[in-house]
Amino acid sequence: MAAPWTGMRGVVDVPSYVLMQPTTLCNLDCAYCYLPHRASDRRMPVAVAEAVADTVNRWAEQVERFSVVWHGGEPLAAGPEHLAALMAPFRGVEHHVQTNATLVDDAWCEFFAQHKIEVGLSLDGPPDRTALRVDRAGRPAYHRILRGVQALRRHGIRFAVICVVSDPRPDLATELYQYFTELGCYWLGVNIEEREGVNIRDNTHAAEAVRGFWAELTGAWLADPRIELREVEWSLHYLAAALRGEADTVLPRRRDPVPTIAHDGRVVLFSPELAGFADAPGYGDFALGNVLTTGLAGIVAAVARQPAGWVAEYFDGVERCRASCPYFGFCGGAHASNRYFELGRFDATETEHCRNTKIRLLEGVLDHAQGR
Amino acid sequence: MRKDAEPSVTGPRPASAGAGREGPADPLAERVRAAAGGLGRMVSRAEAVQRERADAAGRRGAPRWTDVFTTQFTEFSNRPR
Numbered sequence: 501m502a503a504p505w506t507g508m509r510g511v512v513d514v515p516s517y518v519l520m521q522p523t524t525l526c527n528l529d530c531a532y533c534y535l536p537h538r539a540s541d542r543r544m545p546v547a548v549a550e551a552v553a554d555t556v557n558r559w560a561e562q563v564e565r566f567s568v569v570w571h572g573g574e575p576l577a578a579g580p581e582h583l584a585a586l587m588a589p590f591r592g593v594e595h596h597v598q599t600n601a602t603l604v605d606d607a608w609c610e611f612f613a614q615h616k617i618e619v620g621l622s623l624d625g626p627p628d629r630t631a632l633r634v635d636r637a638g639r640p641a642y643h644r645i646l647r648g649v650q651a652l653r654r655h656g657i658r659f660a661v662i663c664v665v666s667d668p669r670p671d672l673a674t675e676l677y678q679y680f681t682e683l684g685c686y687w688l689g690v691n692i693e694e695r696e697g698v699n700i701r702d703n704t705h706a707a708e709a710v711r712g713f714w715a716e717l718t719g720a721w722l723a724d725p726r727i728e729l730r731e732v733e734w735s736l737h738y739l740a741a742a743l744r745g746e747a748d749t750v751l752p753r754r755r756d757p758v759p760t761i762a763h764d765g766r767v768v769l770f771s772p773e774l775a776g777f778a779d780a781p782g783y784g785d786f787a788l789g790n791v792l793t794t795g796l797a798g799i800v801a802a803v804a805r806q807p808a809g810w811v812a813e814y815f816d817g818v819e820r821c822r823a824s825c826p827y828f829g830f831c832g833g834a835h836a837s838n839r840y841f842e843l844g845r846f847d848a849t850e851t852e853h854c855r856n857t858k859i860r861l862l863e864g865v866l867d868h869a870q871g872r
Numbered sequence: 873m874r875k876d877a878e879p880s881v882t883g884p885r886p887a888s889a890g891a892g893r894e895g896p897a898d899p900l901a902e903r904v905r906a907a908a909g910g911l912g913r914m915v916s917r918a919e920a921v922q923r924e925r926a927d928a929a930g931r932r933g934a935p936r937w938t939d940v941f942t943t944q945f946t947e948f949s950n951r952p953r
Contacts, residue, residue, distance in 0.1 A: 736918040742904045827900060
């Protein structure tokens with residue numbers, strides 16, 4: 501019997517990025533959104549950002565690259581003055597926003613350029629593929645998103661895209677890939693819709709359809725690899741190592757805790773989707789501390805030193821994945837949020853998300869390699 | 873077992889060595905071996921594309937990150953490289 505996978509044991513001392521929630525508000529109401537409280541504008545006080553920066557600025561001195569990702573809600577709904585005030589305490593970091601683009605105009609583009617912000621958009625393809633992205637009146641957001649894209653192009657600001665696919669199937673993949681190459685993004689991440697947070701839509705799909713989607717997407721990228729394609733390139737990176745007999749070297753040795761700071765300073769680790777909940781049965785709000793009372797470095801160190809509560813349960817689940825799943829070397833174990841929201845516990849193992857986004861992804865790439 | 877479930881992922885499995893790590897009845901490793909010819913060509917193509925991309929970034933003075941794949945692969949891994 502071979503030794504078990506050796507990556508993803510323990511937690512790194514210095515993460516590579518943090519996610520910040522400048523406001524809970526989103527001006528859209530997408531059908532698959534996982535965020536609670538997105539209809540209300542609960543803004544992050546500057547004191548929270550200052551507390552986070554107190555740790556992050558020290559972390560940033562210790563690593564080549566550190567990112568602060570302003571996520572949401574819709575981060576631009578916080579307004580440029582408040583977002584600037586939240587960013588002001590940080591030193592030596594890259595700033596990123598993940599935005600729905602509907603508020604992006606010339607003024608925001610100037611803001612992005614002035615603050616050297618890397619921009620990621622959320623867009624699911626042409627109008628009929630983006631139909632789940634709507635406002636609170638149910639009106640499609642597509643044309644407002646495109647106006648934002650046009651503003652970015654006018655200003656020469658490069659942008660990445662995260663695309664949610666709710667109905668993965670082979671014939672969709674090439675259409676989507678061609679759309680995004682023509683849109684002008686330089687990077688694309690593809691998320692199969694997840695059942696998590698307040699989104700309880702079913703995410704089970706026929707295996708062959710999902711594998712076919714990934715296989716076709718692989719073919720589309722290889723035929724025209726002008727944009728970075730997260731899923732396919734990561735898969736090929738892993739499979740290259742597997743071909744060399746080095747599959748166990750791909751995962752980081754220790755896990756990045758991905759600290760996520762909610763608007764009120766509460767911190768969740770490992771799964772940003774756990775932020776913002778108050779009363780999960782048996783687990784409470786998932787928060788592991790609050791930066792207004794405990795330094796972020798202390799929160800991360802305490803969890804790394806002595807995992808307790810849901811984190812200990814999650815680590816048990818990771819070890820169960822390690823012991824049982826052939827794909828562990830690729831993914832490092834099911835995400836905490838997917839375990840909880842799909843299966844009700846953190847020590848459960850294989851989720852629909854694992855199947856759709858990790859297992860069938862690798863299998864689809866291998867299918868393409870075998871000409872299937 | 874569901875009809876559409878991948879045979880390699882449902883039900884109890886041996887502690888896996890994973891692809892490239894010899895282990896008993898490791899379905900992923902077997903899949904990689906079976907696909908090695910086509911896979912090798914795809915990997916070569918991808919690595920050439922990534923080298924070109926890094927060179928282009930260098931020519932325009934952009935940071936040339938050499939840690940392309942060191943961050944975890946999650947849905948929030950949206951850092952430009």
